Amino acid sequence: MRHPPPLLSLWVCAALAAAALVPLTGTASAAAPACTVEYSVTGQWSGGFQGAVKVTNNGAAKDGWSLSFDFADGQKVTQGWSAKWSQSGTTVTAANEAWNGALAAGASVSAGFVGSWSGANTVPTSFELNGVTCNTDTTDPTDPPDPDPGGGAAPVLKVSGNKLVDASGATRRILGVNRSGAEFMCVQGYGIFDGPVDDAAIRAIADWKANAVRIPLNEECWLGLDNIKPEYGGANYQEAIKKLVDRVTAHGMTPILEMHWSHGQYTGNSAGCSDVHATCQKPMPDARYAPSFWSSVASTFKARPEVVLDLFNEPYPDRATSSLSEAWACWKDGGTCPGIGYEVAGMQDMVDAVRAAGATNLILAGGLAYSNDLRQWLAHKPSDPAGNLAAAWHVYNFNTCSSEACWDDQLAPVARQVPLVAGEIGENTCSHAFIDRVMKWFDDHGQSYLGWTWNTWDCSSGPSLISDYDGTPTSFGVGLRDHLKTLTG
Structure with missing residues (x-):
């Protein structure tokens, strides 16, 4: 999805008179809290x-x-x-x-x-x-948290034909949710996450029997560019993402890191904003920062091969040009693309950046039309020296390819050759009849999917799975929750 809900603005005022503070800590222990x-x-x-x-x-x-x-x-x-x-x-x-x-x-x-x-x-x-x-954590802030005793290590996923397999060779599917927030809160100056991402909040996702969490990222926040508040960008942002990845893997779930919003001014057809900064979905990533972003992310997580890297949320160079062949060429190779006023980083550029950093992690690449069109994905598949690349696809009830007939025609040929991950599935009806059909098709074809989104937004204005971060589902989220509990992953 491309638009989060509006956020509450707050302001700063004058000083507070001195007052006694009541500590919340209990009896001191031998090891001081962080x-x-x-x-x-x-x-x-x-x-x-x-x-x-x-x-x-x-x-x-x-x-x-x-x-x-x-x-x-x-x-x-x-x-x-x-x-x-x-x-x-x-x-x-x-x-x-x-x-x-x-x-x-x-x-x-x-x-x-x-x-x-x-x-x-x-x-x-x-x-x-x-x-x-604070108050109870005895680790240094620079150290990752200890794994949760109730969880388990997330599997390292590899491509084997058209399936994903773990280290033992067993077939795995990615079945989970998206956790939106880190793509927009930082660039809007409000924080890093929208809602809690502590252990209890992540445990609630695992309680749905999800085995994966997709985490949208902001290119400028990760890189700490000048337009981002320092407290929400650069090292602070990266550290917060690493902590969230640690919590996700501690519960045995696969973290999927994806570049959601990126730099580059686009004012053409279907433009989400006129801002050069990473404040909305752009048709393609920019060559100025995207390779550096992926080089940095890959370097950070190359020793964590269980982390999956999703190159770009929802490409739409097809909206910038009337030529489908030009759109797919832009998608793969980037450069100067018709209708896009900035230099584009193509999927091949980003695969190369990840692999040059020494990362062998599983990579996902979505197609055209906001990742809803995979018709020429196989013909334009980027070259991956690690052989660990899968196709990503998004679908909502209002997308063009939203019927079983289209899925049989356009998706099935892809799914016969490479693993297929529906990185976002959802509907704007506050019910789950549509995603029930999507999940059945993907179950029948042995492929993967993740619901949008694990945020407490109004599901009548967009797909929101929960009404509370304790995991209370909306009438839309009930469909995903109940279905995941019937599967073994």
């Missing part, structure tokens, strides 16, 4: 309250910090100070200002806010600093 957060309600009145947080960094020095926590009773932050405050759903984020970003080992920083409440004003109990759990 960070300590003290939260207090310093004043409360009918419908409103004033709060404060004090963050102590017990780990390595930080050049920037971002604290996140969740409200349990629908409270809303309305203004704040000494941090950039934002809120998405129940999740609140406080990121450093330019003047208080440096946080030395053992140092503390305080910030305050004003909020609204109704019915109850329960104090948050779980906090994360730069993606690391």
